[in-house]
Amino acid sequence: MKTKQMLALLLALCLLPAVCLAESEEPVPFVPFEAETIEGEAISSDIYAQADYTIVMYSATWCSACHQCTPELIAFLDAYNAQGGATVQAVSVMTDTRSYETGELEEDVVEDAKTLKESLEIPYPVLIPDDNLFAVMSIISYFPTFFVVDSDGNIAYATYGGLAQGDWETVFEELTAV
Numbered sequence: 001m002k003t004k005q006m007l008a009l010l011l012a013l014c015l016l017p018a019v020c021l022a023e024s025e026e027p028v029p030f031v032p033f034e035a036e037t038i039e040g041e042a043i044s045s046d047i048y049a050q051a052d053y054t055i056v057m058y059s060a061t062w063c064s065a066c067h068q069c070t071p072e073l074i075a076f077l078d079a080y081n082a083q084g085g086a087t088v089q090a091v092s093v094m095t096d097t098r099s100y101e102t103g104e105l106e107e108d109v110v111e112d113a114k115t116l117k118e119s120l121e122i123p124y125p126v127l128i129p130d131d132n133l134f135a136v137m138s139i140i141s142y143f144p145t146f147f148v149v150d151s152d153g154n155i156a157y158a159t160y161g162g163l164a165q166g167d168w169e170t171v172f173e174e175l176t177a178v
Contacts, residue, residue, distance in 0.1 A: 069162030
């Protein structure tokens with residue numbers, strides 16, 4: 001991993017509690033990435049520039065809480081983007097598509113993720129984490145975990161646990177109230 005990327009990752013990991021609990025004076029960058037979707041398409045952190053905010057959801061195929069909150073997230077995205085104003089998109093980092101011990105690709109889990117994406121009708125990209133996205137898992141102790149990243153790639157909000165559509169609406173009312 002490049003030194004600059006590692007420093008950005010370490011800074012983000014060290015400052016994450018401050019981002020969650022208080023407004024930061026200085027922007028805290030989320031990790032840059034170059035990954036693939038579960039369908040094999042290339043995707044990078046350049047995606048952040050495609051919307052005002054990107055919700056990055058850390059999930060796993062075995063996570064029932066993740067499965068339960070996904071329809072709420074999809075409903076929020078549809079309703080919020082239909083209002084006009086700030087645009088919001090999402091990506092899901094399917095953490096168990098790589099072995100937690102070795103980091104190797106888990107082909108059978110990728111197939112499970114494809115089935116899950118289809119059954120939950122997930123319209124946004126589901127990613128196999130690259131090394132940077134995979135490294136973020138070292139600070140995650142609960143699934144799902146969400147990072148809201150602004151169009152410049154900075155963390156605007158972070159939380160864990162399933163959020164209902166109304167909870168997301170409250171988060172974005174606060175983010176866009178500036």
